[in-house]
Amino acid sequence: xxxxxxxxxxxxxxxxxxxxxxxxxxxxxxxxxxxxxxxxxxxxxxxxxxxxxxxxxxxxxxxxxxxxxxxxxxxxxxxxxxxxxxxxxxxxxxxxxxxxxxxxxxxxxxxxxxxxxxxxxxxxxxxxxxxxxxxxxxxxxxxxxxxxxxxxxxxxxxxxxxxxxxxxxxxxxxxxxxxxxxxxxxxxxxxxxxxxxxxxxxxxxxxxxxxxxxxxxxxxxxxxxxxxxxxxxxxxxxxxxxxxxxxxxxxxxxxxxxxxxxxxxxxxxxxxxxxxxxxxxxxxxxxxxxxxxxxxxxxxxxxxxxxxxxxxxxxxxxxxxxxxxxxxxxxxxxxxxxxxxxxxxxxxxxxxxxxxxxxxxxxxxxxxxxxxxxxxxxxxxxxxxxxxxxxxxxxxxxxxxxxxxxxxxxxxxxxxxxxxxxxxxxxxxxxxxxxxxxxxxxxxxxxxxxxxxxxxxxxxxxxxxxxxxxxxxxxxxxxxxxxxxxxxxxxxxxxxxxxxxxxxxxxxxxxxxxxxxxxxxxxxxxxxxxxxxxxxxxxxxxxx
Amino acid sequence: xxxxxxxxxxxxxxxxxxxxxxxxxxxxxxxxxxxxxxxxxxxxxxxxxxxxxxxxxxxxxxxxxxxxxxxxxxxxxxxxxxxxxxxxxxxxxxxxxxxxxxxxxxxxxxxxxxxxxxxxxxxxxxxxxxxxxxxxxxxxxxxxxxxxxxxxxxxxxxxxxxxxxxxxxxxxxxxxxxxxxxxxxxxxxxxxxxxxxxxxxxxxxxxxxxxxxxxxxxxxxxxxxxxxxxxxxxxxxxxxxxxxxxxxxxxxxxxxxxxxxxxxxxxxxxxxxxxxxxx
Numbered sequence: 001x002x003x004x005x006x007x008x009x010x011x012x013x014x015x016x017x018x019x020x021x022x023x024x025x026x027x028x029x030x031x032x033x034x035x036x037x038x039x040x041x042x043x044x045x046x047x048x049x050x051x052x053x054x055x056x057x058x059x060x061x062x063x064x065x066x067x068x069x070x071x072x073x074x075x076x077x078x079x080x081x082x083x084x085x086x087x088x089x090x091x092x093x094x095x096x097x098x099x100x101x102x103x104x105x106x107x108x109x110x111x112x113x114x115x116x117x118x119x120x121x122x123x124x125x126x127x128x129x130x131x132x133x134x135x136x137x138x139x140x141x142x143x144x145x146x147x148x149x150x151x152x153x154x155x156x157x158x159x160x161x162x163x164x165x166x167x168x169x170x171x172x173x174x175x176x177x178x179x180x181x182x183x184x185x186x187x188x189x190x191x192x193x194x195x196x197x198x199x200x201x202x203x204x205x206x207x208x209x210x211x212x213x214x215x216x217x218x219x220x221x222x223x224x225x226x227x228x229x230x231x232x233x234x235x236x237x238x239x240x241x242x243x244x245x246x247x248x249x250x251x252x253x254x255x256x257x258x259x260x261x262x263x264x265x266x267x268x269x270x271x272x273x274x275x276x277x278x279x280x281x282x283x284x285x286x287x288x289x290x291x292x293x294x295x296x297x298x299x300x301x302x303x304x305x306x307x308x309x310x311x312x313x314x315x316x317x318x319x320x321x322x323x324x325x326x327x328x329x330x331x332x333x334x335x336x337x338x339x340x341x342x343x344x345x346x347x348x349x350x351x352x353x354x355x356x357x358x359x360x361x362x363x364x365x366x367x368x369x370x371x372x373x374x375x376x377x378x379x380x381x382x383x384x385x386x387x388x389x390x391x392x393x394x395x396x397x398x399x400x401x402x403x404x405x406x407x408x409x410x411x412x413x414x415x416x417x418x419x420x421x422x423x424x425x426x427x428x429x430x431x432x433x434x435x436x437x438x439x440x441x442x443x444x445x446x447x448x449x450x451x452x453x454x455x456x457x458x459x460x461x462x463x464x465x466x467x468x469x470x471x472x473x474x475x476x477x478x479x480x481x482x483x484x485x486x487x488x489x490x491x492x493x494x495x496x497x498x499x500x501x502x503x504x505x506x507x508x509x510x511x512x513x514x515x516x517x518x519x520x521x522x523x524x525x526x527x528x529x530x531x532x533x534x535x536x537x538x539x540x541x542x543x544x
Numbered sequence: 545x546x547x548x549x550x551x552x553x554x555x556x557x558x559x560x561x562x563x564x565x566x567x568x569x570x571x572x573x574x575x576x577x578x579x580x581x582x583x584x585x586x587x588x589x590x591x592x593x594x595x596x597x598x599x600x601x602x603x604x605x606x607x608x609x610x611x612x613x614x615x616x617x618x619x620x621x622x623x624x625x626x627x628x629x630x631x632x633x634x635x636x637x638x639x640x641x642x643x644x645x646x647x648x649x650x651x652x653x654x655x656x657x658x659x660x661x662x663x664x665x666x667x668x669x670x671x672x673x674x675x676x677x678x679x680x681x682x683x684x685x686x687x688x689x690x691x692x693x694x695x696x697x698x699x700x701x702x703x704x705x706x707x708x709x710x711x712x713x714x715x716x717x718x719x720x721x722x723x724x725x726x727x728x729x730x731x732x733x734x735x736x737x738x739x740x741x742x743x744x745x746x747x748x749x750x751x752x753x754x755x756x757x758x759x760x761x762x763x764x765x766x767x768x769x770x771x772x773x774x775x776x777x778x779x780x781x782x783x784x785x786x787x788x789x790x791x792x793x794x795x796x797x798x799x800x801x802x803x804x805x806x807x808x809x810x811x812x813x814x815x816x817x818x819x820x821x822x823x
Contacts, residue, residue, distance in 0.1 A: 071559040072548075128553035136557075175554035185563075188554040528559075531610035533552035 043148050049137055050152045053159050054219070056130045057081045058288040058416060059297045071125050077298040078102070079122030081130070082288060082416050082485070086304065087119050088170060088523065089485040093497070094336040094504035095478070097378060098307070099329065099385040110381050110509040111498075111516050113523070115544055120170070121526035127163045128175050134160035138179035154210035158221040158229070161200045162418075165233055168193045168200075168240055169489055172522045172541055175533065190535050194241045197233070204230050214261040214285075218278030219415065224259060225286035227252040228419035231427050239493055239521075246431040253428035256285065262421040264454050268367050271420055272301075272394045274404035274413040283422065287415035292396075292408030298325075301414040304394045304483060307331045310385050313358075313373045320396040321403060324410035329385035333482070335376045336504035336513075338389045340475045341482065342368055367455050367479055369393040381506045393483050422451055422480055430473050441465050448473075451480055470494060492521050519543025547605050547616060566605045568635065572598035592688040600634040600680060614670060623746040624668045626711060627803075628675065636803065637678040638711060640749040641667060651750045653741045668747050676749045679803025681756070682707030695768040702760045705799070710755035712795045713806045719744045735794060755798035760788035766818075777822040785814040 052062075060069040060076045073079040090096040091108050098105050107113040113120065134156040141149055167174040176191025176199070191199070204226050214224035233240075234249035256262065265283040270276055278284040290300050298306070302322075309316035310329035316322045338344075342363045344353055353360075358372040371390035378387045396412035398404055404413040429447035432440040445465050452461040463472070474494045478487065491497035500515030508514035524544035530536050545566030550559060575595045582589040606613055615630030617639065628639035641656035660671040685704035691697065715735035720742045723730060739750070766781035791798045795805045 070557070073559075122559075125553050125559040129557065129559070132554055132557060175552060177554040181554075183556055185551075186555050187552050527612075528550040529553055531606065531608060531613065532550045534608045535552075 043146055043152075046137075046141060046144075046149055046152055049133075049140070050155060053130060053133045053137060053156055054288070055295070056126070056133055057159070057163075058290065058300050059295055060299065070129060071122065073122050074118070077303070079118065079126070080297070080299045081123060081126040082300045083303045084119045084123040084126065085166065085170075086485045088123060089488040090483065091331065093487040093491055094334050094340075094502075094507075095482050095487045096331050096391070097334055097381070097388060097506060098331050099383055099387075101382065106382050110506050111520055112509055113520075115524040115527040115530065115540060117523075117526075120523045121528055124167075124171060124174075124526050124529060127167045128177075130163040131160050131175075131177060132183060134163075135177055135179045135181065136183050139182060142179070150210060151212055154207040155221045157203050157207050158211065158226055161203045161226075162229055164196050164200050165229060168196045169236065170523050171525060173525070175529075187533050187535050190533070197237070197240045200233060201230070204233075214256075214259050215278060218284070219287055219289040221286060224256050224261065225419060227255045228285055228424065231256070231424065232419075235427050235430065236489060236493055244434070246434045249431040250428050250435070253424045253431065256421065256424040257428070262424075264421055264450065266454070267399050268454060269369070269393075269395075270399035271417055271422075272414065273399035274396055274407075275398045276417065277415050283420045284415070284417060285419040285421060285424075287417045287419075290412060290415050291406050292404065292411045292413045293406045296408065296411045298411075300412075300416040301394050302396075302410075302412040304331070305392075305396055305412055305414070308391050308394075308483075310373075310390070312386065314371055314390045314392050316396075319392045320412070321407070322396050322409060322412065324408075332373065332385055332388035332390050333370065334378065334388060334505045337478065337482065338370060338376065340478050341365065341370065364460065365455050365479065366457060367393075378505055381509060391483055417484060422454075425450055426473075426477055426480060430477075433468060433470070433473060438465075441468060444468060448476055451476070455479070497521055517543060545602075545605075549606050551607070563607070565607055566602065568600060568602045568604075570598055570600050572596065587693045588691070590690045592686070594686045596684040597682060598680070598684075599682070600678075602629055602631050602633060602635060605629070605631055617670065625670055625673070626747055630675065633675050634678040634680060636680075637675045638709065638749070638752050638803070639670075639673045640676050640711075640752060641669075641673055641747045642676075643748045643750040651739055651741075651745075651748065653739070653743065653745065656748070667745075673747065674749075676752055677709035677754075679708055679710065681705040685758075695770070696766070697768075698763075698765045700760065700763040702758065704756075704758040706756045708755050708798070708803075709752050710793060710795070710798060710800055710803055710805050712751045712753055712793075713804050714795055714808075715739070716746050716748065716751040717744055733795075753793050753795070755791065755793040755800075757789060757791035757793065757798040759786070759790075759799070761786060763787050775823055779818075779820040779822075781816075781818040781820070783814075783816040783818065785816070786811050787813065 056070060058081065060080050062068055062070070069076045071079065077083065087108055091098045092111060097109050104117045104119050107117055108119065137156045138153060141153055164174065172193040173190050174196055175188035176196060177188045181188065208223060208226055211226055212220065212222045214222050216222050231249050231252040234245035234252065237243060237245035262285060263282045265271055265281050270281050271283055275281065276284055277287065277289070288300060289295060290302070305320050305322065306316055306326060307328045307330040308314065309319065309327045311327045316326035342360050347362050348354060353372070353376070355372065360368045360370050369392050371392065373388060373390050374386045376389060394414055396414055406413055425447040429444040432444040442465055445463060445468055449462045452463065453459055455461060474490060474496070477490050488497060496502035498516045498518045498520045503513030505511065505513055508516045519542055522541045525536060525540050530538060530540060545568060546562055546564055547566045548560050548562050549565055551561050553559070577593040579591045580588065581591065605615065615628045617625040618627040618636065619625035626638060626640055627636045629635050630637070642659060643651045644655040644657060646652050654667055656666045656672065658666045658672055659674055662671060666672045683706035688701040690699040712735070714733055718732040718736040722744065723732065762783065762785055764781060764783040766779055769778045772778050796808050796810050800808050
């Protein structure tokens with residue numbers, strides 16, 4: 001009798017346990033909730049999730065304006081990808097300096113950052129977050145043969161490659177995950193700079209035929225965007241892997257240029273105006289879409305415009321047509337940069353730049369969107385934005401001065417340019433020059449003259465092969481691409497970012513600039529990350 | 545224990561996650577004693593005694609051990625961080641600046657020891673703060689006694705707490721620059737006469753006080769009248785609640801929850817004269 005009761009009891013309890021497990025498999029009844037597992041049902045959802053991966057590069061998160069960031073950080077807008085990337089690429093160089101007192105900014109101004117710097121920490125986390133979004137999207141759409149979805153998957157892989165490209169440019173080694181890793185609680189393995197370089201290259205080559213034709217649907221990534229990223233990757237290959245790839249760089253620039261889908265905008269300024277998008281601007285290849293109504297936030301170009309405006313010298317109300325929360329008065333350029341952009345001797349003779357020409361209107365180069373402020377020289381690394389050279393290159397107006405259709409008083413409609421045709425010419429010119437040989441150098445001169453003819457409006461600024469050297473190429477890139485988050489990468493490729501070859505005001509923390517250690521060519525792995533992932537073994541990048 | 549920790553980049557959809565990662569250790573013992581030393585037909589005495597000792601230590605807060613991890617800090621942007629949960633220390637230990645005193649033993653306003661040795665601003669800087677006691681008591685004591693002799697009874701209960709500290713936020717919020725509000729003067733505690741601070745010093749360890757106490761919560765005496773008028777009986781009693789507090793704590797009451805004394809509403813001392821009739 002007793003035995004029977006015991007056996008019966010065991011069977012009964014076993015039955016109860018199994019039924020309990022099933023009861024826990026519940027799904028929300030709210031019909032407006034889309035579960036990740038349902039993604040495969042409807043391509044419309046997949047388009048939205050793909051949009052999320054794009055958005056993760058430019059705005060803070062899901063909840064709209066200035067709220068609900070995807071990462072936890074002390075400020076919603078400060079620590080978005082393109083805003084932090086801009087800071088790391090620009091205010092660390094001669095092109096910009098920021099006067100704000102927020103923690104971490106002055107360290108970037110003076111090249112004295114540490115692993116706790118919150119800008120590099122946020123960018124590290126944001127870039128890997130974009131990678132994770134792409135990985136998850138690829139897992140969820142695995143095996144889907146819908147032609148639209150196949151293209152989405154290629155775009156997700158492009159965006160992941162772009163995030164990894166910036167990661168190895170900034171940090172060298174980086175957490176290396178693919179769709180095989182999934183999402184959850186694990187310690188990602190760390191990829192070396194070369195490993196990730198190879199991965200980015202193979203991924204881009206693999207998706208080239210799957211991506212849409214150039215200009216098939218701006219701002220979605222297309223073949224030309226992948227060509228440009230490959231060219232950019234090969235352009236810096238020597239820095240990243242130790243092996244130069246100039247011929248490969250030229251190959252992919254050729255593809256962009258010979259596609260015939262792009263041409264230089266007649267007006268240089270259009271690339272930085274509200275109508276700079278690929279639908280209105282023949283030069284734009286790939287950019288982060290920004291809009292006064294649909295992608296609001298104090299991020300991207302809105303940040304560049306407002307942080308470079310001030311109430312006295314460059315009023316956002318006058319220069320850019322923005323009227324709400326304006327004139328943050330932080331960023332402006334250093335005088336060393338002005339000397340590259342404005343040929344002061346040719347323009348003004350051998351005298352100090354006259355105060356009367358505060359807008360440098362006498363400069364023949366039409367790329368000069370600078371304004372003199374209180375003083376060209378910056379008395380201290382944390383001086384207010386009233387000192388230095390004001391920059392108003394980016395604007396929230398259309399290039400003809402009119403208002404964009406989706407105008408907002410606070411947020412610019414100007415897209416953040418990542419790749420534009422001028423860069424294909426400049427990258428090709430540099431690759432040709434470095435390959436050497438008279439015909440290559442002549443071809444390089446021709447490419448550069450194309451850029452300069454637009455800048456001068458005529459051939460008066462053209463150069464000959466005797467004018468061309470590496471310094472000229474670096475300076476020309478500076479003149480063409482200033483404030484476009486490229487300067488640090490360019491300076492490193494030419495060996496002038498660290499060290500004493502080229503000094504600018506407050507480099508290294510002194511008035512005239514001082515030599516800095518070469519380990520600064522890479523940013524450190526953030527301290528938080530180092531302690532969160534044991535795969536680093538607690539070892540940071542060399543020198544930190 | 546749950547903690548919001550930085551997760552390794554590339555593993556999930558955020559940079560931090562609330563994770564079941566922490567652990568802590570509580571060690572101690574409890575002692576309970578019930579004694580009846582006198583038990584006669586017309587006289588009894590019962591005494592109950594209990595004592596608890598507890599030591600709390602956090603042993604893990606992160607996924608991987610990081611000796612540089614400051615811990616989970618608590619505070620407001622206005623008053624600054626004043627508590628921390630850190631590995632190796634009790635939960636929510638006070639995390640404050642080390643006050644410097646003058647020759648007379650008076651705290652010098654705004655002057656703290658530069659514990660990090662880095663110079664710069666010390667006041668309020670987490671790098672210069674140190675862990676100084678915690679709100680949880682080491683010892684909890686309880687005592688109850690009841691004495692009966694014929695118709696007379698006397699009972700009392702008392703509690704004690706040893707080793708608990710309180711940050712006297714009433715005192716730390718008192719400063720001369722707060723004395724005059726728009727249109728009126730504000731009352732302040734006598735603590736201000738001790739410190740004479742012009743500005744409030746929220747993070748000074750001066751305000752972390754030993755709040756050990758012994759409280760006589762209840763004492764009651766009664767007399768029973770049998771057969772007062774025929775069948776009518778009565779009991780007359782006198783009770784004092786919150787009769788006595790023994791403590792060094794300078795604020796109103798050392799027994800505040802969470803270790804922060806934010807203008808505690810005072811407990812009354814209550815005298816009750818009772819008459820009960822039975823018929």
